[in-house]
Amino acid sequence: MPLSTAQKRLGTLGLGSSRANAYSERDMNLLPRVAKLVAVAVENALTREALAREKERLHMLLEVNNTLVTNRDLQKLFPAISGFIRRMIRYDYASVAVYNEAAHTLSIRWISL
Secondary structure (H helix, E strand, O other), rough: OOOOOOOEEEEEEEOOOOOOOOHHHOOOOHHEEEEHHHHHHHHHHHHHHHHHHHHHHHHHHHHHHHHHHHHHOOOHHHHHHHHHHHHHHOOOOOOEEEOOOOOEEEEEEEEOO
């Protein structure tokens, strides 16, 4: 049975039996209603998971913002910010490069491994 809500298609609900003619007409009439209920439950669970991930991301952005506002020491700033980012996004390397307009050069100022 298809698992669909008004917003999207989520998947399928499958049932089977090793017996021939295991399901009555009454059973077959019940299955679409069960599939609709399961679809709503799945959609709710997926929505809760997405909201929890978004809440974590927003919290990380708030921490980064607070660090930027309260910390003026550039040597401590980048490691602190990269620590927040690492909790949300796994990475092997991060750096900050600063452009020197007078010299027309780009120099790497901070590296995090």
